[in-house]
Amino acid sequence: MSQVPVALSGHVQHEEGASEPHTQKMPTYSRTLSHNELSYFLPSRAYGLNDLFSQFTFRAPSALVTHHRVCLVWAIIRLRHPLLASRIEMSPGAYDDAQFTHCPPSSPRGALRGAESNSCVYKDRKADELIEDFLNGPRLLSAKQLSFLHLVARDHDGASTREYDIIIYYVHCICDGLAAHQLGHVFLSLLGGSAGPGQPVRSDRELEALLEKEWTSQWGKVQGESVIPSPAEARIPAALSKFQMIASKVEHKAKQDRYLGGHIFPRAKSSIRKTRTRISNISFDKAQTSSILTRCKSERVTVSNALFVICNFAWMRTVRSLDSLPTSETFPMMMYTAISLRPFFQTRPADESFFFLAVSYLNVVLPSFLPSTAPQSAVFWNRARWVRQQCVQYIRSPFLPMRVHNMSQERAIRAKRFAKEDDEMLHATVNTNKPPTPPKPSPPPSSPSPPALAPQQRFPSVALLGLSQMNNVDDIYVASAYPDIQLSFVGGHTRKGPGGMLLFSHTFRGRLHLMFGWDAPAFQPGVVEKFWENVQHGVEEFMVGSQRNGCKL
Structure with a gap:
């Protein structure tokens, strides 16, 4: 198969004929997008931002990984997690009224057909080619199709097992990285797991029975309440009074x-220029990763803490090696990272969908210079502990829930402003028959010259x-849940x-993986590549402990 099927309209058609059991007229459920969800949806409309x-790469018996079995599992998961099978509806310009809408399948067979229409099997293409198409080709997803699945069967080498890739695509407004990893584990558990301890792997018939049971438990009797999971913002405390709301905005x-x-x-x-995403991966073997974990533990930091400083040092070394870079040690260096909101949720029902967006953000600030009197290694680990302190203070702050709400509102306001500009430009382009102007790269930040009596100077x-x-994803991918599946790689990135x-990072099967993605044409040639080289050298020098020549400032 060489082409992806045409996307569904978003509503599952009712089954034809009276011979099929469990067929009934289904309602449509809807929910307004939250501020954070909206901030991801609006910029994604044009280019799939x-x-x-x-991506999950694994080896398994061929009988275990058929198109039919994969579609059965995909159908079960789409029933359990409605956002996967939903669509987004929004009238032109009515940004605050954007809605998730979900029309459940009217029968188990309808659920299976929906899964088949939102998946594709390839035997003549490589996973890397499909990922390249997804990142840099025409957009695969849309407001009418929020997820899609590819199964890639690699060349058969004559062994009793075969290597496969499953690639699942999502619009970011319906999930985050943690939810995507959890869903991957559930997928593999259904595909290669058993119904109970000591039992064999589920047969095709058992998966079919599970699909019917899943549909019957949810839709044998039509539910009155919405099945679309509530947004993250609704699961954390909000301001209880106008005074508290104003105070939180001032603090934020x-x-x-x-x-x-x-x-x-x-x-x-x-x-x-045309945007083109480039992905480069680095992995460290088990011995190196063990050294990294041991060193970080001895320094009372996590790998995540240390990687901020790796980037800090890599940037300083890049600046020193490329004299043409216009930069100053006067200003500090800032990076941002996502934080999961799930640990802060109140207890929810065990059978409720976990598949929704639940992230906020924090910034980490570090100096952009090195003291001349201290050893670089001592400075490195001292800054790693400083990163840890910044993160802990932010996450443990009693203001965190209010900061999450305020940041989500700010992101939504900014997204709506840009969406209005984009829509006006698109409307003008359509009326004048001119091709759309590609978005211009953001100019470097500058501190404007203050007037003579200005009391305050603004800094970038x-x-x-x-x-x-993600830290250690082995806590998610429990190999004993699917003993016949040998999972060798998990990864992913964004358009x-x-x-x-x-920069993505996680530890999997005892190996540290770094996955760096950037819009290559946007930057001066060689600069990002030099930075990425310095990242690898920095991990080896400071975290593994193997010194390299030529890495000094």
């Missing part, structure tokens, strides 16, 4: 004003890059917009 994929603004950052990667000179507040760190840049 931040659409993400999860004061906190944001303290985040200073004056470093960015230099942009390419051309203003007319821009992040060098973002980090998304970038102009100037986008993000």
Whole structure:
């Protein structure tokens, strides 16, 4: 098969004929997008900004990984997690009224057909080619199709097992990285797991029976309450009074004003270019990863804490090695990272869908210079502990729930402003028959010259890059849940917009993986590549302990 099927309209058609059991007329459920969900949805409409994929590479018996079995599992999961099978509806310009809508399948067979129409099997293409198409080709997803699945069967080598890739694509407004990993584990558990301890792997018939049971338990009797999971913002405390709301906004603004950052990667000179996401992966073997974990533990930090400083040192070394970079040690360096909101939720029913967006963000600020009197290793680990302190103080603050609400509102306001500009530009383009103008890269931040009597000078507040760190995903992918499946790789990334840049990291099967993605044409040639080289050297020098020549400042 060489082409992806055409997307469904979003509503599952009722079954035809009276011979099929369990067929009934289904209601449509809807929910307004939250501020944070809206901030992801609106920028994604034109180019698929931040659409993400999860990839699972594994070896398994061929009889275990058929198209039919994969579709049965996909159908069960789509029943359990309604956002996967939903769509987003919004009238032109009515940004605050954007709605998730979900029309459940009218029968188990309808659920299976929906899964089949939202998946595709390839035997003549490689996973890397499909991922390249997803990242840099025409957009695969849309407001009418919020998820999709590819199964790739690799060349058969004559062994009793075969290597496969399952790639699942999502719009970012319906999930985050943790939810995507959890869903991947559930998928593999259904595909290669058993109904109970000591029992064999589920047969096709058992999966079919499970699909029917799943549909019957949810839709044998039509539910009156919405099945779409409530947003993260509804699961954490909000302001109880007008005074508390105003006070939280004042605190949030004061906190944001303290985040200073004056470093960015230099942009390419051309203003007319096509966005192209490039992904580069680095992995460290088990011995190296063990050394990394041991060293971080001895220094009382996590790998995530240390990776911020790795980027800090890598940037300083890049600046020193490329004299042409316009930068200053006067300004600190800022990075941002996602934080999961799930640990802060109140207890929810065990059978409720976990598949929804539940992240907020925090900034980390570090100096952009090194003291001349201290050993670099001592400075490195001292800064790693400083990163840990910044993160702990932010997460444990009693203001965190209010900060989450205020940040979500700010992101939504900003997204709506840009969406209005985009829509007006698109409308003008349609009326004049001119091709759309590609978005221009953001100019470097500058501190404007103050007037003679200005009481305050504004400093730049821009992040060098973002980090998304999952720590040890072996806690999620429990191998004993699918003993006949040998999972060898899990990964993923996002579709970038102009100037986008993000570093993913996790530990899997005892190996540390770093996955760096950036919009390659946006930056001056060689600069990002040099930075990425310095990241690898920095991990080896400071965290593994193997010194390299040529890495000194």
